[in-house]
Amino acid sequence: MSAPEPDMTIFDTLSLDQLRTRTSEKWRQYGPDVLPLWVAEMDVPQAEPVIAAVTDALRRGDTGYPGGRGYAEAFAGFAADRWGWELDPSKTRMLTDVMIGITDVLKVLTRAGDTVVVNTPVYPPFYDFVRDTGRVVRAAPLTADHRLDLAALDEAFVGATVFLLCNPHNPTGTAHTPAELVGLADLARRHGVRIVADEIHAPITSPAAARELGRPVFTPIVTVPGAENAISVVSASKAWNLAGLKAALAIGGPEAVADVAAIAEIADHGASHLAAIAHAAALTHARGWLDDVLTGIDVNRAYFTGLLASRLPDAVVHPAQATYLAWVDCRAVRTAAGDLLGDDPSRAFLKRGQVAFTSGVPFGAGGEGHVRINLATSRAILDEAVARMCAALEQA
Secondary structure (H helix, E strand, C coil): CCCCCCCCCHHHCCCHHHHCCCCCHHHHCCCCCCEECCCCCCCCCCCHHHHHHHHHHHHHCCCCCCCCCHHHHHHHHHHHHHHCCCCCHHHEEEECCHHHHHHHHHHHHCCCCCEEEEEECCCCHHHHHHHHCCCEEEEEECCCCCCCCHHHHHHHCCCCCEEEEECCCCCCCCCCCHHHHHHHHHHHHHHCCEEEEECCCCCCECHHHHHHHCCCCCCCHHHCCCCCCCEEEECCCCCCCCCCCCCEEEEECCCCHHHHHCCCHHHHHHCCHHHHHHHHHHHHHCHHHHHHHHHHHHHHHHHHHHHHHHHCCCCEECCCCECCEEEEECCCCECCCCCECCCCHHHHHHHHHCEECEECHHHCCCCCCEEEEECCCCHHHHHHHHHHHHHHHHHC
16 A cells, blocks of 8 residues: 655645746746746755855855865765765866766867767757767667667767766656666777766655665666766756756766866866855755655655546656656647647647646657656646646647
């Protein structure tokens, strides 16, 4: 028997009126008539230890340039406790954020014109940021159930230099298994391809899935046998809702320490000292807050999946063990007039239902007919979102 659903989670504490006072991208991209469930920002109150740490720094005038190893040491402590990942903080590099940090790593490992492989469908900046460095993107699709496809990667790795891994995967919420990552590492070694991993979603994993597996849901790529030359780029920003406080870390496996050290000195300059303070406080003192978030995501995922199954059964939610995102297949959804929604269902939901999701199209092959929905909100807002989806179909 499943555990009873909680009466209230951390996501049920802020009203829509309170959320609309925010001035971040999520709440300013569209007008007040639109319900925003698109960009990856969470509808939660910030953790008190983070507020206290930043407030204290401001009061002390500790607002200078980034310095010290506090952020790296905090991440090392968190990684050891949560995943058994023992890392040396002195061999990390603090960078601006995960995607800019990935381009900094690519500048060390590749040259202009080199090929970088990505799995599709995948977070759209994987294409844009890589191409902006003058590198070539080559796509290797995930399997039909959104797992790593080693046969597709074997073909794509021919002549490639780097594989850009999304671990856990955005948008599908897939948590790659240790066995899958071992197979990936072996394949990359045989082709001479280096693995660079975006692991920003690493802390956001399902407690229920962890209990079922009997192990952590997330596996850091640099802890995988054969991936000793991989590089992970991480941040506390996604898990603690700190996108506006920019900081990230590059962490290399034992064979990649020199590559991390070779990242250009200018790369250190984009991170914020206040961000580093906030991230360190989150990793060290706001783990209970994160646990409340993870519980809430499990509740919301089950709740939203049930809502769609009941009210819009042709919209299929892909099962996920990580992230707070839902990858929803709308290819079989029809309007009241019997029309399909086409490659970009988000347009119909926005225009006719005034609810904003992220279009699946920019995620690349396999994204057509899908929407990505942010579940990190209240169940009342999820109710309203599904009601608007249904209304959009009736208005067609």
